[in-house]
Amino acid sequence: MTEAKHILLVEDDLTLGDWVREYLTEQGFVVKHCTRGDEVMACFDSFQADLVLLDVMLPGLNGIEVCRQIRQKMQTPIIMLTARADEFDEVIGLEAGANDYVIKPVRPRALLARISGALKQTSQTIPASSDIQHGGLLINIEANRVTYQGKEIELSTSLFAFLCFLANHAGEVVDRDTVFKALKNREYDGQDRRFDVMLSTLRKLFNDDPQKPKKFKTVWGKGYLFVADAWNDEIEKNS
Numbered sequence: 001m002t003e004a005k006h007i008l009l010v011e012d013d014l015t016l017g018d019w020v021r022e023y024l025t026e027q028g029f030v031v032k033h034c035t036r037g038d039e040v041m042a043c044f045d046s047f048q049a050d051l052v053l054l055d056v057m058l059p060g061l062n063g064i065e066v067c068r069q070i071r072q073k074m075q076t077p078i079i080m081l082t083a084r085a086d087e088f089d090e091v092i093g094l095e096a097g098a099n100d101y102v103i104k105p106v107r108p109r110a111l112l113a114r115i116s117g118a119l120k121q122t123s124q125t126i127p128a129s130s131d132i133q134h135g136g137l138l139i140n141i142e143a144n145r146v147t148y149q150g151k152e153i154e155l156s157t158s159l160f161a162f163l164c165f166l167a168n169h170a171g172e173v174v175d176r177d178t179v180f181k182a183l184k185n186r187e188y189d190g191q192d193r194r195f196d197v198m199l200s201t202l203r204k205l206f207n208d209d210p211q212k213p214k215k216f217k218t219v220w221g222k223g224y225l226f227v228a229d230a231w232n233d234e235i236e237k238n239s
Contacts, residue, residue: 006030008049010040012058023108037061049076056082064096071097075157077118091197097156117185132167135231162198166226175223
């Protein structure tokens with residue numbers, strides 16, 4: 001029998017929190033409900049969470065800061081709950097280290113699908129090889145470590161998986177539907193911009209000009225392209 005997964009729910013709306021806790025318990029999860037952002041880290045001392053459902057607006061400490069605190073110590077999957085559908089929460093939340101987000105009002109089956117996808121993400125998306133190297137970029141899969149031009153780059157679980165996927169398909173244009181199926185275990189709905197946001201974040205981290213990107217390209221109407229030769233060109237310039 002498979003051991004039940006533990007979920008830490010951080011939500012100050014008691015009505016919503018009780019409903020989510022009851023629903024997930026019925027689905028076989030063990031759920032701990034916390035109502036304040038500044039109490040989250042203490043919860044990990046007594047509750048080993050496999051995943052965190054984290055509201056953005058919380059008393060004590062907002063969800064974005066809580067997300068950053070969690071990421072400093074562990075790679076537990078984080079799904080943010082937000083009442084805002086604008087780009088601000090999407091960009092800041094993903095850059096803070098969230099794996100995914102759900103917009104309120106929460107739909108039961110959609111929430112369950114997001115949770116299942118996040119729990120499966122790491123094991124399903126990381127390639128079998130221990131290293132991926134393109135010029136000055138070295139990805140060590142086994143150690144979950146990325147170095148660029150000799151310096152270590154800190155990435156969230158989602159960004160690491162996305163970078164690995166792109167680097168493992170270097171030279172191929174991968175469409176959004178393929179990326180969503182591989183990394184989120186669902187089809188692209190035609191509106192979700194999370195991977196566009198994550199590509200922009202990768203460009204910032206790896207000094208790729210967003211106006212004229214050379215390493216991470218977006219091919220209009222087709223998808224994303226990881227350009228292997230661009231990383232080799234940097235070594236030639238620096239040699």
